[in-house]
Amino acid sequence: MTGMLDSAANNSIVAVAATGLGKHFTVGQRQITALESITLSIRAGVVSALIGPDGAGKTTLLRLLAGLLVPDHGVISVFGLDPVTQPDAVHCITGYMPQRFGLYEDLTVQENLDLYADLHGVPSRLRPARFHELLEMTKLSAFQGRLAGKLSGGMKQKLGLACTLVAQPRLLLLDEPTVGVDPVSRRELWLIIERMVATGTTVLMSTAYLDEAERCHEIFMLHAGKLLRQGAPGADHSILAGRCFEIHGAESFTRRLQSRLAERPNIVDAVIQGDTVRVVTARPQTPKLDDLAAEFPSLSVTPVPPRFEDGFIALLKPLVEQVNLGSALSPSTEAVDREDVVIEVREVERWFGDFHAVKRISFDVKRGEVFGLLGANGAGKTTTFRMLCGLLPPSRGQLRVTGVDLRSAAAKARRRIGYMSQKFSLYGALSVRQNLEFFASAYRLDSRLRRIRLDWALERFQLTTYAESSSGDLPLGHKQRLALACALLHEPEILFLDEPTSGVDPLMRRAFWSAINALAEQGVTVLVTTHFMEEAEYCDRLVIMAAGSLLAAGRPQEIRAQARSPDQPNPSLEDAFIRLLHNIAGSDVGAPQAGLKGGLQGRSPQQSEQTPS
Amino acid sequence: MLGLLKKEFLALLRDKKSRFVLIGPPLIQLLVFGYAATFDLNRVPIAIYNEDSGSASRELIARFTGAKAFREVGRITRQSGIAEFINPKKALLVLHIGREFSRDLSKRKPASIQLIVDGRNSNTALIALNYAQTILAGFNRTWTEQQRLAIPPARLEIRAWFNPNLNSQWFIVPGIVGLLTLVVTMLVTALSVAREREQGTFDQLLVTPFTPLEILIGKALPGVLIGLVESSFIVLMAVYWFHVPFVGDVAALYLGIVLFVVATAGVGLMISSLATTQQQGLLGAFLFIVPSIILSGFATPIANMPETVQTLTLLIPLRYFLVIVRGVMLESIPLSLLSDQYWPMAVIGFATLGLAAWMFRRRLY
Amino acid sequence: MNAEHYVSPDTSAKRLRLLGLIRKEFLQIRRDLSSIAIAFLLPIVLLIIFGYGVSLDAKHVHVGLVAENPGPETADFFSGLQRSEYFQPVYFSGQRAAQKALDQRRISAIVRLRSDFSRQLLNGHSAPIDVIVDGVDANTARLVSGYLQGVWAGWLQRRLDERAGGSAQAVLMQQRIWFNPAVRSRDYLVPGLIAVIMTLTGALLTAMVVAREWDRGTLEALLATPVSVGEVLTGKLVPYYLLGMGGMALAIGMAIFLFEVPLRGSLWVLFVTGSLFLLAALGMGLLISIIAQNQFVAGQMAIITTYLPAFILSGFIFDIDSMPVAVQTFTYLIAARYFVAILQTVFLAGDVWEVIVPNALALALMALVFLALAARRMPRRLG
Structure with a gap:
């Protein structure tokens, strides 16, 4: 995909120039350096990406460029304008989409558009055409009259983008525009961005998705407030030459193989990719796997060309303190019966008024399984999730977790589950330590264990430096870490994770998953939703939901097999996912995208519950 | 359980502004209201319109202007001058002594004076007339004695029990104990569940092993404790700063405070668990606080209200608490009467807390 | 396509922005009925309860x-x-x-x-x-x-x-109670209540609205558009002013027709002074909202700073002249104090300019100070 925007890139006018940019914040007693002597220039007419681990300073940089913050040092120029002294002029030519999209959830799609058109002074004679164009582009035409709060997450992001686009900004600043967005909506968002670039707009976006960064023309990698690297995505593939391999033949034990490989010091990175494990070695030499022969008799190693993500990991891994969540539990002595069914869903239905959110679904999860719940935004995943946790009663059907219905179960039964919700839902006013202490006491850990687990959480999740900061002020990725830490404190038997890795940087995501793997190895049952399809590969089994029904169920290989076709002999899970959604669409309306709407059509109750307006 | 409490307190007090709101304004308000809320007249502006030239009228005027309740703001020399003082609120009342005053008195004919009062605040007007009446009665008595006139065949000997000087601070300041305790407790509880709902933390709380009862206690106790601390402080201020007597039983008062605070926290939590947004919680809090204070008998006696409104006051915990706090501080009220105040508050507390706990789980979808 | 094509000339752009913000606020009001409840339901309920419930006249x-x-x-x-x-x-x-x-x-x-x-x-x-x-x-x-x-x-x-005739008392007192000869306490309580209730309404309407934009993250998006602080504040003020005036008209109507309080002064005086008072109350709400930056604290501040001070220090029920001088100075900070004086005068005494003009000026000053402070404290940027 690299270079697809090359035609536009010939333009070498500088859109944004920053020199010696520095910004500090005071949090409590501490001075935090968010950015330090950043000098960069962003070319006009192309998409540039801002990447880096959590807390690298991406959001701060975007806010500085948008004139929302004043730098401590340095000068910024946005098309020759200074955001500090000429904020209004800068606001007139830039569109900025914050992480929380800035939509008024109690206004309709059309009303939001009207508002932003008014705010940007778009003359009324130009509006009908512009709105039509934007609604077509975002495929929101059918939802003009719907409240923004009742849209699915993906549609909200698209609307947020449309709102920033009403005035045809010359510079578009997007802060993590694809967080929490399903793969289909993500593709659509990208189509919009590319169309904007085609009309001459300059785009700068921060993202946690490296495959997205790879599509950008230029990449700025930040780490701890410093600019680490700047250039085209493929620029440093040379240092990775001969270091990337695919290992085949682990069959149904890919996950175990991956975790074995990830532990090795000479391997920088190991990720599951379909049936294979992809590794990056520390030095250019083929990994030796003889010692694994006993466990995995038929392994074979194939060299593969490096890709952008490898470079990111290889570059950052030595810099970032090693995150190892490995043994999240104290070793257990009990043998695990992996045939034991711990989660039982039988013919469960859920109505919200006359909206059928979940349609008679059934599935089982066995002990020690990592079970994935996938689906587009608004497919009914979160509703199912909340029913399982006892937060929402089903309209019909039965849900059992370790043989009991959590809704009516004694408090003791809830002691055995850990829950991490989609939206950050810890106490923002409390410090990191206070949050941990609270959940430790909520799960009745005795004081000795509490101390041990607290130290474990702070250390393993690298939160020690933030221990006394208010958790509400943490960067997104750190919030997610804290939330997972809180869910794991009491070593639950069953873990419910609703999009645990959204907004988390790739390094931490790997650590999350290795922790989840390790937990599963120890017999913990994990029910997880995610929008990262490559992460779904880590699941033992998964179901794909669409419009409240189960579309497919099975092991990742089986689901991939369903999408196999002559033109796609080895589809990824993401390909399979999109194909499956298109298939139901085909039977529904005919056009692939129209079918997608079918999947998203109903008002999305989980969204509206979380953000009451 | 302790962890839950600690969390609630931290969520409440970690924010500097929130901490200040709970401590600063109630203290200032206690001091200001303690002095401001009084029906006693003090230095009320009075204008004199004297057409008489005798000494009797001067003596009478001296009695008025010398009284603590009044402050002379001017002399009027013609009829139209009265409006010039009353209309722009320069004087609350005008004492008009007619031309015939001294002559009538010396002839032992009933003399008369006229008092013109600004009725825009008719309560103040009545109180002012009352004061004037008392001053005049004093004048009459002295005059009768001086002139050796026939003494009246019977005389009133009025004594006020519990508050011999009829100092209305003694009535109002204990009332402020109730007022501020009510407001602070509502402040702590009325938005707390709604806030957790809006921020999504309530779900997180519900999946922990806490039972609804524990969550309820965790939510209610900070309100109860803060209410207890503030009310204790205000009682101490009332006794040592405002010198309101305390003749009753401390234990009886504290039983009342605890029940009152629990009932108020219950109402606050009920409002909070019914509300989906904090704005609704705030509206609910006001819809409870405002009538509570007006209908509790804090400033205007419940007995003066129409029957239906009196029935409505039975739902207001503050109504019962005011009887207790005033009764215990000023008159060592008997236990039988106290128990009539205790149980309704206990019932209100029990019902509202129960409803709140029930709503915790219902209000999720 | 060039961006300049889309940006209208300055003045009309300004008007567009302002109208857009006002329309947005109205739409939000329509969606969350609690604002309408605050503006109309609150005055009705409170006036009925108090109008009938509060009486200082001891009878029986x-x-x-x-x-x-x-x-x-x-x-x-x-x-x-x-x-x-x-x-x-x-x-x-x-x-x-x-x-x-x-x-x-x-x-x-x-x-x-x-x-x-x-x-x-x-x-x-x-x-x-x-x-x-x-x-x-x-x-x-x-x-x-x-x-x-x-x-x-x-x-x-x-x-x-x-027996013989003659007088028991040497001096008899004749009393004339002006403006309210029947001494109906409702006649003075109801106009005063309007001031107390409008204090609540005004502050409640606006106390949450800026804080809500902080809480929901929309302020960040708003600040990144060409909107100025003045436009944001005006956009907040106009809708709630109209709503508040509606509530006030309702309350005054109830006072005249339901409680039969005589109106001796003129309506337009009530309208002008009511506007000034409402602007002061709304300004205070906005200031609270801006200072608090989150709804929880804004709500707490609104509860503590509006009702009790207006109730006790406005002269609505307790006579200000009788308060100690130090406490009297406090009452000058309470907008309701001025409005209570105006309301009681216009209703019961008529257009007494000596009362109306200074109090109206004080209200105008308060409105100006609150709004200026709100504009000053309103963030132009984050952080």
């Missing part, structure tokens, strides 16, 4: 009567009490039983005629009439003793008239 006060030696003389005295609409007599056989009733709050006063009352009366010894009032509620106690004095004086006069 239960008074215990003890005649230790009943006879025609004691019956004659008590008949005066019985005839008075202020009292509801309850007879007791002895002082002890009466005192017990007083302790239990069944009666508010005791009038006791001793066993030698008739004898002393005949001997011309000035027989004492013992009166005990419950002093806990000093105000009611004072009213009750005033009423009792009236009864007593009436009784004396009656006795004199029966």
Whole structure:
């Protein structure tokens, strides 16, 4: 995909120039350096990406460029304008989409558009055409009259983008525009961005998705407030030459193989990719796997060309303190019966008024399984999730977790589950330590264990430096870490994770998953939703939901097999996912995208519950 | 359980502004209201319109202007001058002594004076007339004695029990104990569940092993404790700063405070668990606080209200608490009467807390 | 395509932005009915409860009567009490039983005629009439003793008239209560209540609206558009001003038609001063919202700073002149104080400019200060 925007890139006018940019914040007693002597220039007419681990300073940089913050040092120029002294002029030519999209959830799609058109002074004679164009582009035409709060997450992001686009900004600043967005909506968002670039707009976006960064023309990698690297995505593939391999033949034990490989010091990175494990070695030499022969008799190693993500990991891994969540539990002595069914869903239905959110679904999860719940935004995943946790009663059907219905179960039964919700839902006013202490006491850990687990959480999740900061002020990725830490404190038997890795940087995501793997190895049952399809590969089994029904169920290989076709002999899970959604669409309306709407059509109750307006 | 409490307190007090709101304004308000809320007249502006030239009228005027309740703001020399003082609120009342005053008195004919009062605040007007009446009665008595006139065949000997000087601070300041305790407790509880709902933390709380009862206690106790601390402080201020007597039983008062605070926290939590947004919680809090204070008998006696409104006051915990706090501080009220105040508050507390706990789980979808 | 094409000339862009913000706020008001409830329901409910519920006029006060030696003389005295609409007599056989009733709050006063009352009366010894009032509620106690004095004086006069004629009192007092001769406390309480209720409405309407944009993250997006701080604030002010004026009109209508409070002044004075007052109240709400930056704290601040101060320090029920000087200075900070004075005057006395003009100026000043502070404290940037 690299270079697809090359035609536009010939333009070498500088859109944004920053020199010696520095910004500090005071949090409590501490001075935090968010950015330090950043000098960069962003070319006009192309998409540039801002990447880096959590807390690298991406959001701060975007806010500085948008004139929302004043730098401590340095000068910024946005098309020759200074955001500090000429904020209004800068606001007139830039569109900025914050992480929380800035939509008024109690206004309709059309009303939001009207508002932003008014705010940007778009003359009324130009509006009908512009709105039509934007609604077509975002495929929101059918939802003009719907409240923004009742849209699915993906549609909200698209609307947020449309709102920033009403005035045809010359510079578009997007802060993590694809967080929490399903793969289909993500593709659509990208189509919009590319169309904007085609009309001459300059785009700068921060993202946690490296495959997205790879599509950008230029990449700025930040780490701890410093600019680490700047250039085209493929620029440093040379240092990775001969270091990337695919290992085949682990069959149904890919996950175990991956975790074995990830532990090795000479391997920088190991990720599951379909049936294979992809590794990056520390030095250019083929990994030796003889010692694994006993466990995995038929392994074979194939060299593969490096890709952008490898470079990111290889570059950052030595810099970032090693995150190892490995043994999240104290070793257990009990043998695990992996045939034991711990989660039982039988013919469960859920109505919200006359909206059928979940349609008679059934599935089982066995002990020690990592079970994935996938689906587009608004497919009914979160509703199912909340029913399982006892937060929402089903309209019909039965849900059992370790043989009991959590809704009516004694408090003791809830002691055995850990829950991490989609939206950050810890106490923002409390410090990191206070949050941990609270959940430790909520799960009745005795004081000795509490101390041990607290130290474990702070250390393993690298939160020690933030221990006394208010958790509400943490960067997104750190919030997610804290939330997972809180869910794991009491070593639950069953873990419910609703999009645990959204907004988390790739390094931490790997650590999350290795922790989840390790937990599963120890017999913990994990029910997880995610929008990262490559992460779904880590699941033992998964179901794909669409419009409240189960579309497919099975092991990742089986689901991939369903999408196999002559033109796609080895589809990824993401390909399979999109194909499956298109298939139901085909039977529904005919056009692939129209079918997608079918999947998203109903008002999305989980969204509206979380953000009451 | 302790962890839950600690969390609630931290969520409440970690924010500097929130901490200040709970401590600063109630203290200032206690001091200001303690002095401001009084029906006693003090230095009320009075204008004199004297057409008489005798000494009797001067003596009478001296009695008025010398009284603590009044402050002379001017002399009027013609009829139209009265409006010039009353209309722009320069004087609350005008004492008009007619031309015939001294002559009538010396002839032992009933003399008369006229008092013109600004009725825009008719309560103040009545109180002012009352004061004037008392001053005049004093004048009459002295005059009768001086002139050796026939003494009246019977005389009133009025004594006020519990508050011999009829100092209305003694009535109002204990009332402020109730007022501020009510407001602070509502402040702590009325938005707390709604806030957790809006921020999504309530779900997180519900999946922990806490039972609804524990969550309820965790939510209610900070309100109860803060209410207890503030009310204790205000009682101490009332006794040592405002010198309101305390003749009753401390234990009886504290039983009342605890029940009152629990009932108020219950109402606050009920409002909070019914509300989906904090704005609704705030509206609910006001819809409870405002009538509570007006209908509790804090400033205007419940007995003066129409029957239906009196029935409505039975739902207001503050109504019962005011009887207790005033009764215990000023008159060592008997236990039988106290128990009539205790149980309704206990019932209100029990019902509202129960409803709140029930709503915790219902209000999720 | 160039961006400039889309940006209209400056003034019309400004108008567009402002209108857009105002429309947005109205749409939000329509979606969350609690704003409408605050503007209209709150005044109706509160006015009805208070208009009917609050009264300072003590009537039918239960008074215990003890005649230790009943006879025609004691019956004659008590008949005066019985005839008075202020009292509801309850007879007791002895002082002890009466005192017990007083302790239990069944009666508010005791009038006791001793066993030698008739004898002393005949001997011309000035027989004492013992009166005990419950002093806990000093105000009611004072009213009750005033009423009792009236009864007593009436009784004396009656006795004199029966015998020789003449006057029992050397000096009689004639009282004229201007503006409210019937002394209907509702006539002054209802206009005052309008000020108290509008304080609540004004602050409640706006206290949450900026804080809400912080909480929901929309402020960040708003700040990144070409909107100015003044436009944001005006966009907030106009809708809630209109809503608040609607509520005020309703409250004034109720005062005139439901509670039959006479309106002696002119409506336009009420409209102008009401506007000034509402601007001050809304400005205070906005300031709270901006300072608090989150709804929880904004809500707490609104509760603590609006109602009780307006209730106690506005002169609506407690006389400001009687407060200690230090406390009086506090009342100058309460916008309701000025509006209460205006309302009571315009309703009961008429357009008395000496009252209206200075108070209206004070309101204008307060509105200006609050709005200027709000504009100053309103963030132009994050952080």
